[in-house]
Amino acid sequence: MSGRAAEVDQHMVDVVQEINLAVATIFDQLQPLATTTVAVLGDHTLDDELANALHRALEQPCRDVLATIDTPITGVGFVADIDRTGPIGAWMLWWIRSGAAIKQKQHVLNRESDSFYDYSNAQWFREARHGTAPFITSPYIDAWGTDSLTMTASIPVFTGGTFLGVVAADLKTENFCDQLIRILQRGEDITIVDHEDRVIASSIPVLTPGIPIRGFLRRSSQTVGDRHPCAYAEWSAVRFNPSPNS
Amino acid sequence: MEPDRLHTLTRRVLFAPLDETRRTETVADRLRTAITLGVLSSGEQLPNEVDLARQFNVSPVTLRDALQMLREQGLVRTTRGRQGGTFVAPLQEAGQRYLEDSLRGLSSIEIRDLTDWACAVSGHAAALAAERASDHSRRVLAEIIQTMTTTSDAAPFRRAESRLLIELAVASQSTRLSAAAVELQVHFAPIKTLAYAEPATRTLVATCLSNAVGAVEKNKGLVAQQSVVEAAAAVGDELLTLRNALVLATQGADL
Numbered sequence: 254m255s256g257r258a259a260e261v262d263q264h265m266v267d268v269v270q271e272i273n274l275a276v277a278t279i280f281d282q283l284q285p286l287a288t289t290t291v292a293v294l295g296d297h298t299l300d301d302e303l304a305n306a307l308h309r310a311l312e313q314p315c316r317d318v319l320a321t322i323d324t325p326i327t328g329v330g331f332v333a334d335i336d337r338t339g340p341i342g343a344w345m346l347w348w349i350r351s352g353a354a355i356k357q358k359q360h361v362l363n364r365e366s367d368s369f370y371d372y373s374n375a376q377w378f379r380e381a382r383h384g385t386a387p388f389i390t391s392p393y394i395d396a397w398g399t400d401s402l403t404m405t406a407s408i409p410v411f412t413g414g415t416f417l418g419v420v421a422a423d424l425k426t427e428n429f430c431d432q433l434i435r436i437l438q439r440g441e442d443i444t445i446v447d448h449e450d451r452v453i454a455s456s457i458p459v460l461t462p463g464i465p466i467r468g469f470l471r472r473s474s475q476t477v478g479d480r481h482p483c484a485y486a487e488w489s490a491v492r493f494n495p496s497p498n499s
Numbered sequence: 500m501e502p503d504r505l506h507t508l509t510r511r512v513l514f515a516p517l518d519e520t521r522r523t524e525t526v527a528d529r530l531r532t533a534i535t536l537g538v539l540s541s542g543e544q545l546p547n548e549v550d551l552a553r554q555f556n557v558s559p560v561t562l563r564d565a566l567q568m569l570r571e572q573g574l575v576r577t578t579r580g581r582q583g584g585t586f587v588a589p590l591q592e593a594g595q596r597y598l599e600d601s602l603r604g605l606s607s608i609e610i611r612d613l614t615d616w617a618c619a620v621s622g623h624a625a626a627l628a629a630e631r632a633s634d635h636s637r638r639v640l641a642e643i644i645q646t647m648t649t650t651s652d653a654a655p656f657r658r659a660e661s662r663l664l665i666e667l668a669v670a671s672q673s674t675r676l677s678a679a680a681v682e683l684q685v686h687f688a689p690i691k692t693l694a695y696a697e698p699a700t701r702t703l704v705a706t707c708l709s710n711a712v713g714a715v716e717k718n719k720g721l722v723a724q725q726s727v728v729e730a731a732a733a734v735g736d737e738l739l740t741l742r743n744a745l746v747l748a749t750q751g752a753d754l
Contacts, residue, residue, distance in 0.1 A: 392608075402608055426608060427606035427607075427608055427609075430608075431606070435750070438747065438750075458607065458739040458740045458742065458743035459736045459739050459740065461607045461608055461610075461611040461739065462607070462608060463608070464611070
């Protein structure tokens with residue numbers, strides 16, 4: 254396999270570059286929000302006054318992100334590091350698109366509630382916090398947030414060495430993956446998978462976003478051939494070959 | 500077999516009174532499904548507008564708007580005069596186009612989700628049917644399999660398959676599974692006709708469902724469940740492939 258993996262062809266390289274670009278476009282929209290957050294909060298512990306100031310500073314830019322034509326982004330905002338919010342506890346500023354309207358969304362942030370939205374354990378929060386790099390989740394059912402199949406992109410917000418929280422965006426999986434699938438359909442079959450070989454997008458129609466590829470490989474007697482890494486979240490582009498013993 | 504009972508059950512779901520907003524859309528959806536499922540058959544005259552509006556619990560204006568949508572899609576046509584009224588248009592071309600539009604309008608994730616739900620409902624219904632089916636149900640199931648294996652057209656095959664899946668749910672003695680099976684037929688079955696245009700898919704599904712009915716006969720719940728799930732998964736894969744081809748064709752036309 255090592256011999257073949259080395260000979261990754263130009264088409265694969267081009268496709269990976271375009272996939273990286275599509276994901277980077279999302280992060281590019283989050284970066285200014287992170288910069289604004291740092292400018293408002295500095296390294297102060299969050300209090301009501303700072304919270305109001307950040308609300309005023311982020312509202313219009315977040316609304317603008319959601320109002321972008323054809324964007325797959327359905328929700329965007331800032332989510333504070335629980336350790337730094339003092340008496341306020343868990344805190345987030347979040348706006349969503351709902352039909353044609355854009356409005357602020359209040360999550361249940363009371364720890365005593367059954368529906369407490371414990372974001373500090375959410376993958377998009379933890380990975381951005383500890384990985385310190387932009388992160389994007391695979392499709393998942395967001396039972397505490399959007400209630401639908403979602404992907405979440407997140408970037409950590411640091412000032413100096415201090416972690417303030419993350420700026421994140423929820424993506425409508427269908428729309429975002431369709432965008433990626435259109436890139437893949439320009440050539441031979443390529444599938445984008447995450448770190449555990451779950452499908453992000455594929456030119457093969459039965460490989461729908463979110464499912465592991467192993468069932469498909471077994472049924473079709475194929476194995477993973479060429480693999481080329483993508484830039485974010487340990488995604489990679491793969492091609493499949495007929496199984497040698499089939 | 501007893502088509503009337505199923506017929507009536509489907510009619511009841513389709514013509515249930517509405518109390519939601521988006522009424523025009525919903526009425527149009529219901530009528531469209533009734534037409535594509537063949538509950539309202541080709542050439543059949545719809546009840547007059549006042550009666551139909553009352554049945555759906557909507558205003559005559561709402562009903563008229565819904566009928567206008569169907570006319571634009573070529574599913575019904577209205578004639579004036581003494582013999583006038585609204586009639587179901589011949590299904591062939593208009594129906595095919597409508598089905599393709601519906602399939603293209605679904606995302607691949609929605610198709611997978613519907614398939615998963617169909618597997619859950621029909622799979623467990625089959626498992627329970629193997630334990631609980633009455634002699635009468637077993638007879639009905641065997642007759643429907645007979646129809647499926649002798650038909651060579653997509654539409655009658657799909658109708659027989661829908662009946663089989665509902666009958667399995669009825670045989671499970673679960674009202675919730677039966678309601679879910681009917682609901683699935685109303686919303687998912689029409690586009691399955693596209694998958695059954697492929698003879699290989701029909702053969703595979705007929706074999707699987709025939710195995711399922713055989714397993715129900717021998718009280719083998721697990722085999723019945725597996726066979727039904729295998730059939731549903733094959734249809735799901737075929738629909739994903741067809742949708743992809745339709746989307747690619749549209750993109751090609753755009754370039």
